[in-house]
Amino acid sequence: MTKPLTNAPFGPEDMARRRKRAIAMALILAGMVVLFFVTTVVRLGSAVAERTL
């Protein structure tokens, strides 16, 4: 018989703190996606529109 999954030994306060950390991490990752995307566009500049197809 398998044991049911629990969060032990983390209590409710610990879990709330970990949830906030996970949200912060998600926001940072989303920010990095934006950072790399915008930087790529800025660095390529008009070369994107002027490239030969």
Add this chain to the structure above:
Amino acid sequence: MSDINAHLADSQVASQGGLGSVGDFFALLKPRVMSLVIFTALVGIIAAPGSIHPWLGFVALLAIAVGAGAAGALNMWYDADIDAVMRRTAKRPVPAGTITPGEALGFGMTLAVGSVLVLGLLVNILAGALLAFTIFFYIAIYTMWLKRLTPQNIVIGGAAGAFPPMVGWASVTGSIDLGAIALFLIIFVWTPPHFWALALWKKINADYAEAGVPMLPVVAGADETRRQILIYSLILVPVTLLPALTGTVGLLYVVANVILGALFLWYAWQVYRLREGQAAEAACKTLFGYSTSWLFIVFALILIERALGLAPFAPVIG
């Protein structure tokens, strides 16, 4: 029995980590130091000749800030033992037990590698290399080597705090120019009198002695520290005027800095002259407070000159 189990569970969690809040991790970045790094790096970006796309300037500033935060986290990882002994630092996340040393190390290394890669690949290689060297200098040269070895720890280690405007400058120009070196020298020479004024406070001095950190007042005594503060202050005032010779600043900066420098020397003289009792303690606190504002104003003057469109002097050197 249940108490023992609860205790075991607590200690297991504490050793495994995972209990730190977002605020604890933010504290690892030394946000107050980081704010000064961001400001001086911004001045380096603005003062550098040439231009940078505003977005790339923002990316450079962000990478430098994160790199500074990484250095702070790695410093707190390595120094957790002496931080725990000193009252000023005992509540930091690692000695307080909210973040494990392993978490601080992993967090710091991740940010260090990430910030260097971002600056090097998205802005320019030299800026990234300089940021990597800054973090290496702060952790390996200052924190791991000099801090516990010599009373000159602050003098040489202070270079780490002096690099950010140079990194900012290199983000724009892709080179290390005399103008950038002049900004570096200002912070480099400012650091010893600033920190020794703090280290002379009785409580701080006792903390350093208890932790076994060979700060100058602990090793050489208060009188020698006062003499060194005065010497470095005398060197600092002319060094502050070097950006005029490199064509980085103009008349407003020079005139304001002559006045600000004279005040700095006056407060340093008071520290040298007053050696006993409350007056001596107050003189140290005044110099420490003034020197903090002084650095901010000196760098802000460069921004003000640029904002007002005031022309810098023609370069004499460089």
